Amino acid sequence: MPGPSNHLPTRESDPAAAATGRDPLLERPAQRPAGIRDVIRDLGAPFASNGVIGLIFSASGPIAVTLAVGAAGGLSQAQMASWVCGIFLSAGLATIVMSLIYRQPLGFAWSIPGTVLLGPSLQHLSFAEVVGAFFTTGVLVLALAATGVVRRIMAGIPMPIVMAMVAAVFLRFGTDIVSSTQANPVVAGPMVLVFILLAAIPALGRWIPPVLGTLIAGIIAVAASGQFALDPAGGPIVATPVFTAPEFTWAAQLELVVPLAITVLIVQNGQGVAVLRSASHRPPVNAFAMASGGFSILNACFGAVSACVTGPTNALLTSSGHKHRQYTAALVYGFLSLVFALFAPMLTRFMLATPEAFVLALGGIAMLRALQQAFVTAFATKFTMGALVTFVVTISGLDLFNIHAAFWGIVIGYGVSRLLERKDHAPEESTGSSC
Structure with missing residues (x-):
């Protein structure tokens, strides 16, 4: 039996929008928010495992990048712990609230490209x-979210061009499987083999989801090979937020604000929207932008980079299971994010003690279906030249x-597509269908 529809109301089906002739600022959910009974009914092993893997992904590689940037920028241990606490607190709160309201797997995290661009800035600011x-x-x-401009921009970019950007960003997750298997076959090899076995034999796959089996195989391989290297020096267990009084200087504002905002709204949220749409969801684009802005201000109170919706996290949350139940994976991810925020120093040390190959192989395997869908959507129909350039x-x-x-991939690819693929754009303009 098909699950409940996740389609958001159109202007024609929304009386309030039809009466005003305008779309509402915040997209209205198609059904009532999920309650406790709904969550208990819809939660299952595949969704719980997807949520756990989403948290493992966020708490490993992205945290390593965050800590590396903070250390290079001269931040103290207390400041970095506060940063980690803030990003997981906002991710958990935003994910739980939005996913319950819209009954969709709407996973929030923080801007990794934004974190990376802070590296050079912290050297002189x-x-x-x-x-x-x-x-x-x-x-x-x-x-910008309050003006509705974000939704109009996202509606004007054809899906194949956005998914080509997603495919390029996700490609490294696929190649990570190969590199990790070559670098550490003792850990990554069993993970790949278990995934292939569970995916190839449907009876086994129904008993234990392939990605969950991959996670279990990886944990066993890490433990058996003695590659879990926890720092004996220890440290604090519970996070203690640190408030850094902001200084508003023209140098910092001109250097960082516009790149950070573009990264949040177009690069990161654009990936998240595209991934969710390719999984047949109808994500609330403007509500995403509003939540990203509000929770970015919360993050700033912890001295942390901007909040956003991310492609990889949402790809993991939607990697398996019935569409109408996938919101429970986001709830698991959100709850674990709150736990991680509370115990950020201890759990960060714990996650960084696992070998890199474990994280790379697990993330790559979990992202394979999303990577496949991104390539299919980008190059299967129209806008193929624009998609290729992107x-x-x-x-x-x-x-x-x-x-x-x-x-820049989206900007240049869209420009080339408008110039060279005019026939592909004509139907889009006449029917109003787009990304």
């Missing part, structure tokens, strides 16, 4: 100046004005 830019970015994202520019790592290559 004080951390207080960077925090000032965090606050301004949150206000700017909130203001893919090439994004994967090239082009970096102009401190703005991530994914943004």
Whole structure:
């Protein structure tokens, strides 16, 4: 039996929108928010495992990037712990609230490209100046969401072009499977074999989801090989938030605010929206932007980078199971994020003690279906030249004005498509269908 519809009301089906002739600022959910009974009924092993893997993914590689940038920028241990606490607190709260309201797997995290671009800035700006830019970015994202411009921009970009950007960003997860297996076959090899076995034999796959089996195989391999290297020095267990008083200087504002805002709204949220749409969900684009702005301000209070919706996290949350039950995977991810926020110092040390091959292989295997869907959507029908240019520019790592290559991939790919694929755009303009 098909699950409940996740389609958001259109102007024609929404009386309030039809009466005003305008779309509502915040998209209305198609059904009532999920209650406790709904969650208990819809939660199952595949969704719980997807949520756990989403948390493992966020708490490993992205945390390593965050800690590396913070250490290089001269941040204290207390400041970095506060940063980690803030990003997981906002991710958990935003994910749980939005997923319950819309009954969709709406996973929030933080901007990794935004974190990376902070590296050079922390070499010549004080951390207080960077925090000032965090606050301004949150206000700017909130203001742009209030105008509705974000939704109009996302509606005007054809899905194949956006998915080509997603394919380029996700490609490294696929290649990570190969590199991790070659670098550490003792850990990654059994994970790949178990995944293939469970995926190839449906009877086994119904008993234990392939990705969950991969996770279990990886844990056993890490333990059996003695590669779990926990730092004996120890440290604090519970996070203690640190408030850094912001300084609003023109140098920091001009250098960081616009790149951070573009990264949140177009690069990161754009990936999340595209992934969710390819999984047959109808994500609330403007509500995403509003939540990203509000929770970015919360993050700034912890001295943390902007909040956003991310492609990889949502790809993991939607990797298996019935569509109408996938929101429970996001709830598991959100709850675990709150736990991680509370015990950020201890859990960060724990996650970083696992071998890199375990994280790379698990993330890559879990992302395979999303990567496949991204390529199919990008190159199967129309806008293929624009999609190809988007893919090439994004994967090239082009970096102009401190703005991530994914943004330039969409801009250049869309421009080439408008110039060379005019016939493909004509039906889009006449029917109003787009990304």
